[in-house]
Amino acid sequence: MPQQPSNDAGAAQTLEQAIEKAKEVAADIRQAADDLAVANTVFETHLPEQDRHPAVDQALDHTGAVEKTLNKSADTLDEVNDALGSAAPPGRPGGGAA
Secondary structure, X not given: OOOHHHHHHHHHHHHHHHHHHHHHHHHHXXXXXXXXXXXXXXXXXXXXXXXXXXXXXXXXXXXXXXXXXXHHHHHHHHHHHHHHHHOOOOOOOOOOOX
16 A cells, blocks of 8 residues: 555544644643632731621632542643653554554
């Protein structure tokens, strides 16, 4: 098959681009989680607990849970990126079908 190396090179490049984009998304997710943590800290610090409406406490609890979910999702995405990155692209030694 004379076009196999070209197809493999294209697949490898596509995979590398997808991994890079996924890494960017993971970084964005982490940044969003960090921003959320900062906002929560500001509210918790500057709104005395006794002066808070119960809905504010519920919102802070909810955003704290969202922050944890974002961090867990970013960790999972990092694991997927690592697994994809460690697999040799097709057509290279140790990779997919050559």
